Amino acid sequence: MISLITEVEGSSCRSPGGEGDEKDGKDALPVVGDELAFHQYANLGFIYTAGGTVNAVNNHGSSRISWVISTNSSSSSSQRRRLLKLRPAAHHLFVNRDKELSTRQIWEAIRPEAPKVVWHHLVWFVGRIPKYCIILWMVILDRLPTRIRLLRMGFAIDNDKCLLCNLESETRNHLFFECDYAGNLWKAILQLCGVNRRASHWDGELAWATHCFKGKSLITRVLKLALSSHVYWIWKERNDRLFGGVPRPWSTILEDVKAVVRIRLRGCSINVADPRNATLCASWNIA
Numbered sequence: 001m002i003s004l005i006t007e008v009e010g011s012s013c014r015s016p017g018g019e020g021d022e023k024d025g026k027d028a029l030p031v032v033g034d035e036l037a038f039h040q041y042a043n044l045g046f047i048y049t050a051g052g053t054v055n056a057v058n059n060h061g062s063s064r065i066s067w068v069i070s071t072n073s074s075s076s077s078s079q080r081r082r083l084l085k086l087r088p089a090a091h092h093l094f095v096n097r098d099k100e101l102s103t104r105q106i107w108e109a110i111r112p113e114a115p116k117v118v119w120h121h122l123v124w125f126v127g128r129i130p131k132y133c134i135i136l137w138m139v140i141l142d143r144l145p146t147r148i149r150l151l152r153m154g155f156a157i158d159n160d161k162c163l164l165c166n167l168e169s170e171t172r173n174h175l176f177f178e179c180d181y182a183g184n185l186w187k188a189i190l191q192l193c194g195v196n197r198r199a200s201h202w203d204g205e206l207a208w209a210t211h212c213f214k215g216k217s218l219i220t221r222v223l224k225l226a227l228s229s230h231v232y233w234i235w236k237e238r239n240d241r242l243f244g245g246v247p248r249p250w251s252t253i254l255e256d257v258k259a260v261v262r263i264r265l266r267g268c269s270i271n272v273a274d275p276r277n278a279t280l281c282a283s284w285n286i287a
């Protein structure tokens, strides 16, 4: 159901498909998505969606119209409040404007701004693999549902042991570097990069990567891809075991990491005349 929920300003109060507003209603018919998304409508304004709610901001003269699609989702009301809060922040973009807006401009206008975190280049870099970097981002923020975290959240779990070694409690810090399984994998990855370094604790590895994985050299690109791959594949292996999958040795996971890095860098411009790059390509089978 589409319902008119408010008139922001102006004298008319129109509903989609209503008299004198057929074109507006038709063009503003919503695209419902689970993610917050914006859809630019030439000469009309824009429509944004979130969690099944849709808000269309139209800009004909002085009238702006907003609709929300009713949903049965429990998050509907909170999403609606969020959307309504966003509207004033975007209003100025549509005042006396003769050029079309891009979704980037709208996003830049309404997004909350905060200082860059020191590790941003480990997560958001050119050539990243989005689903890997999302997991890495969540790990850095300690938002993955590890067993210890679930216990802290009040879930009744009868076993808090790490699914990879079954020896220690499953915390973020243990799972990704301190566990022997993960430590061996990370050590092998570093050796492929020509780095002889023993994996330390989570904070130590993150600080080291933050400091060292800078620039655009091949080794940096490989290390950043390998870090996100390491975290992704460790979490996947953990989940596979949780849901009854056959445990795989870390050496098999290493082959997956190598394949991902190799495929990602295939076709990239690499100066193989540099002996360090040539060695790296040979280690990772990068053509």
Ligand SMILES: [Zn+2]
Residues within 6 Å of the ligand: 162, 163, 164, 165, 166, 167, 168, 174, 175, 178, 179, 180, 181
């Ligand atoms: Zn473990």
